[in-house]
Amino acid sequence: MKYKVLIMRCDKYDPEKIAGIVKEGMKALSVKPSGRILLKPNVVIAHPEIFPHAFTRKEFLDGVISATKAVAEDVTEIAVGERSGITIPTRYNFKNAGYPEVIKKHGIKAHYFDEVKQVPVRLKRKERLRDTVFVPEPVAQADFLINLPKFKGHPWCRLTLSLKNFIGIQDDRHRLVDHNSFLEHKIADLQEVIQPKFIAIDAITAGQKMMLTPTPFDMGAIVMGTNSCAVDTVCCHMVHVNPKDLIHLRYTSERGFGPMNLDEIDVSGDFPLVEVQEKTRNFQFCMEHIEKYFGKESNLRCKVGSFPEAHSDDYCWGGCPGSLQEAMHIFRAFYPDVEKTMGKILYVVGRVEGPLDLGEGEKVIFAGDCTSWKGKIDGKDVNIESSYKTTREVDERKTRSNDMLLKTAQTLSKCLRNGSSRYIHVKGCPISVADHVNYLSAAAKIKNVNFDPSLLIPVNIAYWQMRANRILNRFIG
Numbered sequence: 373m374k375y376k377v378l379i380m381r382c383d384k385y386d387p388e389k390i391a392g393i394v395k396e397g398m399k400a401l402s403v404k405p406s407g408r409i410l411l412k413p414n415v416v417i418a419h420p421e422i423f424p425h426a427f428t429r430k431e432f433l434d435g436v437i438s439a440t441k442a443v444a445e446d447v448t449e450i451a452v453g454e455r456s457g458i459t460i461p462t463r464y465n466f467k468n469a470g471y472p473e474v475i476k477k478h479g480i481k482a483h484y485f486d487e488v489k490q491v492p493v494r495l496k497r498k499e500r501l502r503d504t505v506f507v508p509e510p511v512a513q514a515d516f517l518i519n520l521p522k523f524k525g526h527p528w529c530r531l532t533l534s535l536k537n538f539i540g541i542q543d544d545r546h547r548l549v550d551h552n553s554f555l556e557h558k559i560a561d562l563q564e565v566i567q568p569k570f571i572a573i574d575a576i577t578a579g580q581k582m583m584l585t586p587t588p589f590d591m592g593a594i595v596m597g598t599n600s601c602a603v604d605t606v607c608c609h610m611v612h613v614n615p616k617d618l619i620h621l622r623y624t625s626e627r628g629f630g631p632m633n634l635d636e637i638d639v640s641g642d643f644p645l646v647e648v649q650e651k652t653r654n655f656q657f658c659m660e661h662i663e664k665y666f667g668k669e670s671n672l673r674c675k676v677g678s679f680p681e682a683h684s685d686d687y688c689w690g691g692c693p694g695s696l697q698e699a700m701h702i703f704r705a706f707y708p709d710v711e712k713t714m715g716k717i718l719y720v721v722g723r724v725e726g727p728l729d730l731g732e733g734e735k736v737i738f739a740g741d742c743t744s745w746k747g748k749i750d751g752k753d754v755n756i757e758s759s760y761k762t763t764r765e766v767d768e769r770k771t772r773s774n775d776m777l778l779k780t781a782q783t784l785s786k787c788l789r790n791g792s793s794r795y796i797h798v799k800g801c802p803i804s805v806a807d808h809v810n811y812l813s814a815a816a817k818i819k820n821v822n823f824d825p826s827l828l829i830p831v832n833i834a835y836w837q838m839r840a841n842r843i844l845n846r847f848i849g
């Protein structure tokens with residue numbers, strides 16, 4: 373039996389139109405949601421002006437909820453759940469995305485995964501990276517998961533679609549575990565926790581290159597299916613990507629979760645694949661090594677060494693380099709000329725040997741646990757040692773909280789203590805995008821966007837609401 377994937381035309385964010393298309397899709401795919409129904413959109417970050425194309429749009433969510441309500445049977449609960457990008461309270465991003473009004477309109481629940489209990493799930497497949505992963509209780513209890521990704525390019529993974537959207541089912545304490553050169557293995561592990569029974573991808577306005585600050589692309593499509601591998605395979609072909617190059621798709625398919633070959637998929641709908649491909653001939657990606665990514669005009673220079681894991685010793689796609697790119701794109705959104713106006717920075721990552729050839733006033737950020745270097749800076753001996761831990765050495769039950777205020781306080785105090793030193797060694801595996809923003813701000817004297825008044829107050833209000841609800845849920849649970 374072939375898995376069916378539908379590509380449907382949809383040229384605008386009209387909830388009624390989307391509801392009609394999705395209802396039709398559910399019927400064609402024989403989908404009947406029931407029990408505890410959990411909708412998982414992609415709201416990694418949301419802001420109407422700064423991050424307008426990073427998230428599954430509210431009109432899309434609205435349309436899918438209407439279709440779900442029309443088709444579902446024996447419903448126990450319908451809820452929307454997500455954990456936004458690291459440290460930012462999910463409720464802040466939901467508000468920016470306009471979700472609360474949609475959730476209220478439909479009388480359904482919101483599960484902020486950073487506020488609920490996290491439970492362990494044992495993994496059994498022989499290819500697994502870990503024996504146990506932690507997920508929010510509503511995910512572990514869901515009978516029918518509906519995955520609602522945003523179709524976007526991704527600087528770590530090439531594309532974020534159905535499989536990659538599951539990174540958002542983990543809270544901050546567990547999300548960064550293995551978010552390094554094992555990111556693709558981690559994505560495959562998460563499929564074993566739960567697989568969506570229906571997938572609808574918001575590809576009406578797709579995103580190119582970055583995941584937080586994507587360049588919009590008018591794709592005019594909704595992609596639907598019941599198997600993540602099949603859906604992601606079709607989406608790869610929609611933008612001229614060989615599915616084998618989407619490494620997490622390859623790993624997941626090899627574990628038996630679904631096909632990655634078009635011959636094994638029945639592609640239909642009213643938007644023929646060849647027509648989509650014609651439209652997306654210039655769809656852009658950002659899969660560049662950071663050494664080349666920041667041009668000669670930029671005050672940011674990167675030196676990339678070798679990395680500890682044999683399967684990816686030339687680059688760490690899932691970790692610090694991609695975080696640096698995302699952080700710089702956030703700065704660009706606030707200050708378009710930032711790379712010319714910032715102080716000079718040399719970003720060193722991995723095991724690097726030989727002189728750094730520092731320019732006048734150039735500061736060095738040694739980034740990440742795996743980074744090592746030995747040499748002289750301003751005539752003084754400097755020895756940066758690796759503290760990288762292998763997967764087996766990292767215990768997922770004893771991870772740090774990655775709490776927003778704590779992390780910000782730690783990074784800022786480290787920057788203060790570091791004072792006027794020419795270099796700083798930033799620890800973490802990976803270093804998050806938020807931490808990159810803090811360290812770059814301090815070292816390169818860029819105004820810290822985390823303290824922009826338009827973000828500071830609402831983010832902090834949402835943070836304290838999140839903390840209060842987390843305590844409340846602990847008592848209720």
Ligand code: SF4
Nearest residue numbers: 688691740741742801
């Ligand atoms: S420290 Fe950063 S670059 Fe090094 S392995 Fe970890 S995530 Fe990758």
